[in-house]
Amino acid sequence: MIRKIITLMLLLSAAPFAAGAEESGCGQTAKGQEDVNVREIVFGHIQDSYQWHITKWKDKDITIPLPVILYSSESGFSCFLSDKIYPAGTEYNGFRIATAGKHEGKIVETCKDGSEIRPIDISLTKTACGIVISSIILLAVMLSVAHWYKNKKADSPAPKGFVGLMEMFIMYIYENVIEPCVGQSSAKYAPYLLTAFFFIFINNLLGLVPIFPGGANVTGNITVTATLAVITFIAVNVSKSKEYWKDIFWPDVPAWLKVPIPLMPAVEIFGMFTKPLALAIRLFANCLAGHCIILSLICTIFLTLKMGPAINSGMTVVSVIFATFMNLLEILVAFIQAFVFTLLSAVFIGQSHPEKHLEKENATVENINQ
Amino acid sequence: MSLLQPDSGLLFWMLLSFLIILALLAKYGFPVITKMVNQRKEYIDKSIAEAKKAAEKMERLKTESDTIIAQAYKQQQEIIKEGKAICEKMIADAKNDAYKEKQRVIDQTLEQIKAEKEKALSEIKASVLDISIRIAEQVLRKELESKQQQKEYSARLIDEILKSENRKS
Numbered sequence: 125m126i127r128k129i130i131t132l133m134l135l136l137s138a139a140p141f142a143a144g145a146e147e148s149g150c151g152q153t154a155k156g157q158e159d160v161n162v163r164e165i166v167f168g169h170i171q172d173s174y175q176w177h178i179t180k181w182k183d184k185d186i187t188i189p190l191p192v193i194l195y196s197s198e199s200g201f202s203c204f205l206s207d208k209i210y211p212a213g214t215e216y217n218g219f220r221i222a223t224a225g226k227h228e229g230k231i232v233e234t235c236k237d238g239s240e241i242r243p244i245d246i247s248l249t250k251t252a253c254g255i256v257i258s259s260i261i262l263l264a265v266m267l268s269v270a271h272w273y274k275n276k277k278a279d280s281p282a283p284k285g286f287v288g289l290m291e292m293f294i295m296y297i298y299e300n301v302i303e304p305c306v307g308q309s310s311a312k313y314a315p316y317l318l319t320a321f322f323f324i325f326i327n328n329l330l331g332l333v334p335i336f337p338g339g340a341n342v343t344g345n346i347t348v349t350a351t352l353a354v355i356t357f358i359a360v361n362v363s364k365s366k367e368y369w370k371d372i373f374w375p376d377v378p379a380w381l382k383v384p385i386p387l388m389p390a391v392e393i394f395g396m397f398t399k400p401l402a403l404a405i406r407l408f409a410n411c412l413a414g415h416c417i418i419l420s421l422i423c424t425i426f427l428t429l430k431m432g433p434a435i436n437s438g439m440t441v442v443s444v445i446f447a448t449f450m451n452l453l454e455i456l457v458a459f460i461q462a463f464v465f466t467l468l469s470a471v472f473i474g475q476s477h478p479e480k481h482l483e484k485e486n487a488t489v490e491n492i493n494q
Numbered sequence: 495m496s497l498l499q500p501d502s503g504l505l506f507w508m509l510l511s512f513l514i515i516l517a518l519l520a521k522y523g524f525p526v527i528t529k530m531v532n533q534r535k536e537y538i539d540k541s542i543a544e545a546k547k548a549a550e551k552m553e554r555l556k557t558e559s560d561t562i563i564a565q566a567y568k569q570q571q572e573i574i575k576e577g578k579a580i581c582e583k584m585i586a587d588a589k590n591d592a593y594k595e596k597q598r599v600i601d602q603t604l605e606q607i608k609a610e611k612e613k614a615l616s617e618i619k620a621s622v623l624d625i626s627i628r629i630a631e632q633v634l635r636k637e638l639e640s641k642q643q644q645k646e647y648s649a650r651l652i653d654e655i656l657k658s659e660n661r662k663s
Contacts, residue, residue: 245502250503252503266524267523270527273530276530278534279537293523294531295528311525319516319523346498347501351508352512365506412497420558445652
């Protein structure tokens with residue numbers, strides 16, 4: 125095993141020499157393009173886009189065009205594939221991707237009078253497409269697993285193989301996160317919490333796959349995490365008992381903290397909003413950071429290309445080792461972030477039921493922190 | 495920078511997809527699985543409890559049967575012992591009876607023999623007496639054929655009687 129790894133590293137370190145030799149043989153083609161813009165590469169990968177970039181082959185971008193769906197008061201509905209407006213700036217039916225200004229990177233419409241407006245844009249972008257793909261996978265997996273349970277009785281033997289794995293996974297989250305935190309109303313909130321967990325988890329995993337169905341930075345997108353956090357916010361605050369609202373507006377603290385200045389109620393109301401905000405930012409930042417680190421490490425290989433074959437070879441090995449390590453770490457993070465989001469959502473939902481046993485929740489949180 | 499700027503189009507797709515998943519999985523997905531697993535758990539718990547109960551019952555039945563077997567063994571032993579005693583007694587009784595019977599038969603026989611013997615003896619006596627009387631008759635007849643002899647004999651008889659009278663007095 126170790127010998128194999130060493131051989132692989134030697135091959136990797138030899139690759140830049142070969143590349144260098146080929147380049148000199150070809151006669152210094154496009155020397156200017158060698159300036160690697162790391163910022164552009166990294167942001168290009170983690171930002172949303174109207175096309176799904178796969179690779180660059182001999183100065184040509186290989187991309188999957190995605191549908192653009194627009195509505196504007198000017199021209200009504202328009203729907204076309206995104207390859208018509210690429211490279212950025214190409215105009216098609218009055219639409220183009222803004223290269224600068226307020227709407228940089230977004231589609232804008234040029235009106236007849238020459239002004240630019242931003243139409244209502246529900247294009248199936250890379251991230252949206254990633255969401256749809258992962259949703260289909262998630263639905264297929266979960267419904268096929270659930271299908272197994274059809275016509276099964278309580279005394280049927282337990283499932284084996286994939287269904288058994290998924291059952292173990294689901295019940296792990298259900299029994300160790302949802303039940304201890306939410307308590308009696310577990311059955312009511314479990315579908316949302318489990319859906320959120322598996323949605324985040326599968327998107328995190330797909331985000332680590334470098335080519336097509338994967339690679340979309342879904343959970344590292346603030347819109348996605350904010351949506352999830354808002355749903356958690358709704359689950360925490362909607363249809364709650366009188367005690368919950370009493371705890372917010374008239375908590376059990378000395379009276380001078382409540383009147384004349386409603387200090388504690390203000391803190392509590394502030395807390396209502398900071399909890400989901402923290403959820404959204406935590407998930408977004410963690411997943412984004414993982415993508416950024418891996419991309420940066422890979423870019424290091426190309427950055428050092430100009431520094432000569434020796435340094436480049438060394439850096440290639442180091443980068444690959446680090447990127448492999450980061451990828452493994454990200455697989456762990458993919459689970460941890462999904463777990464933490466679900467756990468915190470469950471804790472917030474559990475806390476909004478004042479009759480629930482707080483000790484048990486604290487015990488669980490402590491266990492997880494350890 | 496658009497990294498921190500939520501996008502309405504993406505929000506639309508995200509909400510749409512997530513709500514569809516949530517609706518489908520909340521109806522056909524997770525509750526089915528968790529319900530079934532909980533049912534299975536209950537079933538297993540129940541089965542374990544039942545098995546425990548059955549084992550306890552078995553244990554109880556076993557001890558019961560053990561005591562029954564032990565009792566039966568004891569009883570059997572007693573019966574055997576009793577039977578043996580009865581048997582011995584019967585043998586002894588039989589022996590005793592046989593001995594008594596034998597004794598009785600022997601006694602009877604002896605008595606019979608005695609009686610027979612006496613009878614025979616008395617018969618012999620009678621015939622001997624008869625014979626001796628006849629012999630004596632013959633002898634006397636022969637001896638007392640002459641008068642002289644008769645006188646002498648009578649005189650001797652008188653003497654003898656007198657002598658015996660004298661001796662008496």
